[in-house]
Amino acid sequence: MAEKKALTRLRKMQLEFAASIRESYERKAASCLTCTTPGACCLDAHFVNVHISRLEATAIVTTLAEMPEPMRERVSARIDETIAKYNLDDTTEIHDQKYACPLFEKGTGCLVHTTGKPVACTVHACYEDPADVPPDELQFEQERRIDRLNELTYRRSEPWLPLPLAIRRAKI
Numbered sequence: 522m523a524e525k526k527a528l529t530r531l532r533k534m535q536l537e538f539a540a541s542i543r544e545s546y547e548r549k550a551a552s553c554l555t556c557t558t559p560g561a562c563c564l565d566a567h568f569v570n571v572h573i574s575r576l577e578a579t580a581i582v583t584t585l586a587e588m589p590e591p592m593r594e595r596v597s598a599r600i601d602e603t604i605a606k607y608n609l610d611d612t613t614e615i616h617d618q619k620y621a622c623p624l625f626e627k628g629t630g631c632l633v634h635t636t637g638k639p640v641a642c643t644v645h646a647c648y649e650d651p652a653d654v655p656p657d658e659l660q661f662e663q664e665r666r667i668d669r670l671n672e673l674t675y676r677r678s679e680p681w682l683p684l685p686l687a688i689r690r691a692k693i
């Protein structure tokens with residue numbers, strides 16, 4: 522599949538998935554709009570281990586490319602600093618690699634909130650009752666669907682990488 526077509530399909534999948542999580546689960550979670558520690562979830566280097574595929578990284582790179590230059594340069598520097606600071610690489614087990622996310626912009630929030638939020642971030646919210654948390658299988662199934670789209674696009678299932686590293690590798 523041509524990458525452009527795959528990116529369009531990915532966006533549709535992301536929007537549908539986000540809508541279903543919002544509809545079925547998020548209303549039971551604390552509101553991010555009134556959060557007293559906004560970004561705590563994205564900047565906690567003991568917690569964040571978001572990993573993404575090549576196609577998702579390409580979509581994020583496209584979003585970054587459309588930003589005003591000063592912001593793009595700031596985010597790009599943060600990505601490099603994050604990779605170096607947390608020793609992110611493609612040899613360590615991805616779930617063990619944790620970092621403060623460079624896509625969190627103070628005063629703005631997640632820079633890809635509406636244009637390509639990773640699956641793990643879409644399912645995450647602060648729930649008081651653990652019974653209200655979306656089941657892990659929803660995330661895994663969505664990641665499998667995205668993986669298949671990667672295979673159709675790049676002819677092989679790409680390794681999923683820590684987000685900063687995946688963005689750097691996808692640089693176009």
Ligand code: SF4
Pocket residue numbers: 551552553554556557558559560561562563645646647
């Ligand atoms: S997910 Fe939780 S910590 Fe993060 S902004 Fe929302 S309410 Fe705050």
Ligand code: SF4
Pocket residue numbers: 562563569571622623624625626630631632633634638639642
């Ligand atoms: S991609 Fe966005 S939501 Fe996910 S950790 Fe980074 S800033 Fe937070």
